[in-house]
Amino acid sequence: MIIIVKQEHTQKDLDHLIKWVQDQGLAVDVSKGANSTILGLIGDTSVIDIDLVRSLDIVENVRRIQEPFKCANRKFHPEDTIVDVGGVKFGGDNFQLIAGPCSVETEEQIIGVAQAVKAAGATVLRGGAFKPRTSPYSFQGLGGTGIELLLKAKQATGLPIVTEIMSVRHIDLFADVDLVQIGARNMQNFELLKEVGRMGKPVLLKRGLANTIEEWLMSAEYIMSEGAHDIILCERGIRTFETYTRNTLDLSAIPLLRELTHLPVVVDPSHAAGIARLVRPLSYAAVGVGADGLMIEVHNNPQKALCDGAQSIKPDEFADIVRNLDQMLPLVGKKKVGAQ
Ligand code: PEP
Numbered sequence: 081m082i083i084i085v086k087q088e089h090t091q092k093d094l095d096h097l098i099k100w101v102q103d104q105g106l107a108v109d110v111s112k113g114a115n116s117t118i119l120g121l122i123g124d125t126s127v128i129d130i131d132l133v134r135s136l137d138i139v140e141n142v143r144r145i146q147e148p149f150k151c152a153n154r155k156f157h158p159e160d161t162i163v164d165v166g167g168v169k170f171g172g173d174n175f176q177l178i179a180g181p182c183s184v185e186t187e188e189q190i191i192g193v194a195q196a197v198k199a200a201g202a203t204v205l206r207g208g209a210f211k212p213r214t215s216p217y218s219f220q221g222l223g224g225t226g227i228e229l230l231l232k233a234k235q236a237t238g239l240p241i242v243t244e245i246m247s248v249r250h251i252d253l254f255a256d257v258d259l260v261q262i263g264a265r266n267m268q269n270f271e272l273l274k275e276v277g278r279m280g281k282p283v284l285l286k287r288g289l290a291n292t293i294e295e296w297l298m299s300a301e302y303i304m305s306e307g308a309h310d311i312i313l314c315e316r317g318i319r320t321f322e323t324y325t326r327n328t329l330d331l332s333a334i335p336l337l338r339e340l341t342h343l344p345v346v347v348d349p350s351h352a353a354g355i356a357r358l359v360r361p362l363s364y365a366a367v368g369v370g371a372d373g374l375m376i377e378v379h380n381n382p383q384k385a386l387c388d389g390a391q392s393i394k395p396d397e398f399a400d401i402v403r404n405l406d407q408m409l410p411l412v413g414k415k416k417v418g419a420q
């Protein structure tokens with residue numbers, strides 16, 4: 081971090097600022113030019129409140145040289161992290177497909193969809209048991225029963241399962257869940273992030289509806305600083321002024337994250353668009369920009385779905401998308417869908 085000091089400072093104020101920085105355990109390199117004085121802070125600057133420094137009378141500007149995230153930072157961990165979800169590997173040259181309904185509805189529904197997506201090449205089964213709905217009067221999910229049904233579908237197909245956790249009160253119910261999802265609305269629920277970090281399970285961390293890439297990585301940092309290292313990031317679209325789509329898929333986030341972090345990144349085209357017919361082109365686009373996988377909502381009867389029917393595709397369309405992905409993947413240096 082560097083601090084640019086205002087030209088009209090007094091030596092007393094400068095000494096005071098330097099001492100304040102040193103008192104926080106950092107060394108200071110003072111560079112006095114003809115027109116400006118610059119302080120270079122050396123050490124772990126994450127202890128410094130950058131907004132507080134910026135607000136000081138003597139300070140002209142402050143710049144971070146190093147990102148505030150450490151565990152998630154590729155600079156400190158150049159190799160791709162490979163996250164193992166019940167034997168299914170995310171990251172590196174692997175490409176994986178998470179598929180299933182928005183929410184678990186009945187035993188027949190979840191097992192039927194699980195068998196269909198598995199036959200098409202899916203490697204992880206998704207299904208919401210606790211649903212974060214905008215209206216309290218909408219279907220809220222089957223809760224613990226939903227998780228039991230997911231486990232039955234896992235038993236029937238062998239697919240590992242991912243489902244969203246919304247409250248620390250439900251942690252015990254997730255004992256047999258392979259991948260714990262933090263949804264967009266909870267990306268900055270810091271107490272939940274810390275508790276999930278202590279579960280010792282892989283985590284799928286979705287991007288918040290209106291969060292920057294840095295805020296997203298700081299949320300990964302919350303989980304990782306509790307000892308969990310297996311995090312998969314999921315870009316699911318952000319809120320913009322556009323209203324034709326539910327969200328706007330931030331495709332540039334994927335190659336940027338590749339530079340910033342060693343964590344695998346998957347794309348959810350279903351929530352990004354909110355429209356079933358856009359799932360196919362957005363899936364292809366996600367592969368083109370280097371995603372490590374996709375998370376797609378698939379329902380056997382989208383018109384009757386209790387949640388997100390408009391963005392859900394049928395198993396046969398999913399299978400057709402996967403066939404085309406198999407041809408695209410070698411172009412971006414990824415293995416065939418599901419290959420380990
Ligand atoms: C979901 O995956 O069903 C979901 C609710 O997603 P998001 O948190 O991205 O809205």
Ligand code: MN
Nearest residue numbers: 182377387388
């Ligand atoms: Mn959904």
